[in-house]
Amino acid sequence: MSILPDIVKHSLVEAGKYISAADGHYWYFPKAIKEAVLAEDPSTVGKAKQKHAEDLKPNIEIIGKKGLDAYIAALNASDNQKYQLCETETGIIWTYIVKMEHIDAKIKATIAVGSFSKNAQILGVSMTTLTNLPTQIADFTLSSIAAKIVGTFVTQRLAGATYPIALAVGEEVAAASLQAAGIIVSELVVTIASFVTGLIVFVIVGLVVYFIVSALKKSFGLTLNIYNWSTKEEWDVVDWYGDNADMQDVANKKDPFRRGNLPPVTDEIKLPDGTTVKSDDLVASYATYTVVNVNTWTEGVGAGFKVVSKTDSSRYFYFKYVVHWSAHNEIYLGWGPFWKTTEEFYKSHWAPKDTMSMSMDIPATQSIAITPVIALTPALGGESSHLYSYDIHIGAKADP
Incomplete structure (x- = not known):
């Protein structure tokens, strides 16, 4: 089954391919990015x-201004699937029903929210499967409701609403849309709210926060992305420590941390004729976290995280980044029994001044080979947007 609308497939360098569906959050990168x-x-x-951000900026802006009206109802010629599409000259954002099944008088649907930057050639897809949906809901109705939630969420956030408020308004829109379609099922609204937190956070939220922080001159933001390139090992982000850090776009501020899961991936792409080939558009599963500084007067923001192998819990590592108010930022990446908690790790030493990249190898075990981990930041200061980023890459290896 395809998870991409035809218009996205046609925009890719290798026309006609499609990517196998699996619940989760994935980025597809050109080969040059992995090499970098x-x-x-x-x-x-x-x-x-x-x-990538510049490519999708027009999409975010038009969705922020028009909400659902930023989308058009499109028809996928290859499978006659209707979906919601927001396209500009440089980017595409869509909501798409990957698969819908009738099971025991109920419907099971797999929904995808995606973004594609035409110039950067970076594709982001998040998918989830909803179960026990009422039989009267149609695939296009569900796709339309999903698009309304995305539109409402972006509009509310860009207008200054906090995440819980934007989510609540999205729930109201979902309920109204269902009622208009003659479907009154309160449990479905809750399910769709879960869909919002599960998908939009990954594909849309990082871009929205980028524009919010850019407009707040005294605020600093930090986005931390963890990518898993391994085809064999699964990883979980299990803990964090915040330093003057307000975790963005979480419903529960008292317990803002959400565990991130990074399943193993493949760079094999199934073609429509059923054959399988290696793709230059390499895939990584990922988790992402964005924080901003709570106290904005002469204080920056920092965060540390712990990542553990779900395949072998004896394998783990920590990473951290701090944005300083008036000095260059600092990073660190490490593993070992030196720290008992993530807070203890965060408050320990940092990399030498002006370090922008670090790497290390997690030792092999009887069942798992050595795993390389690479940490990169494109800037330690001077970002006009006030939003910094820190990328952690697990298991990235040169092609054989």
């Missing part, structure tokens, strides 16, 4: 991500 990661070249990676 392996070379520990933060400048090249940073420029690609900046181009």
Whole structure:
């Protein structure tokens, strides 16, 4: 089954391919980006991500202004699937029903929210499967409701609403849309709210926060992205410590941390004729976290995280980044029994001044080979947007 609308497939360098569906959150990168990661070249990676954000900026702006009206109802010629599309000259954002099944008088639907930057050639897809949906809901109705939630969420956030408020308004829109379609099921509204937190956070929220922080001159933001390139090992982000840090776009501020899961991936792409080939558009599963400074007067923001192998819990590592108010930022990446908690790790030493990349190897075990981990930041200061980023790449290796 395809998870991409035809218009996105046609925009890709290799026309006609499609990507196998699996619940989760994934980025598809051109080969040059992986090569830059392996070379520990933060400048090249940073420029690609900046181009990606610039490509999608018109989409975010038009969705922020028009909400659902920013989308058009499109028809996928290859499978007659209707979906919601927001396209500009440089970017595409869509909501798409990947698959819908009738099971025991109920419907099971797999929904995808995606973004594609035409110049940067970076594709982001998040998918989830909803179960026990009422049989009267149609695939296009569900796709339309999903698009309304995305539109409402972006509009509310860009207007200054906090995440819980934007989410609440999105729930109201979902309920109204269902009622208009003759479907009154309160549990479905809760399910769709879960859909919002599960998908939009990953594909949309980082871009929205980028524009919010850019407009707040005294605020600093920090986005931390963890990518898993391994085809064999699964990883979980299990803990964090915040330093003057307000975790963005979480419903529960009292317990803002959400565990991130990074399943193993494949760079094999299934073609429509059923054959499988290696793709230059390499895939990584990912988790992302964005924080801003709570106290904005002469204080920056920092965060540290712990990542543990779900395949073998004896394998783990920590990473951290701090944005200073009036000095260059600092990073660190490490593993070992030196720290008992993430807070203890965060408050320990940092990398030498002006370090923009670090790498290390997690030792092999009887069942798992040595795993390289690379940390990169494109900037330690001077960002006009006031939003900094820190990328952690697990298991990225040169092609054999």
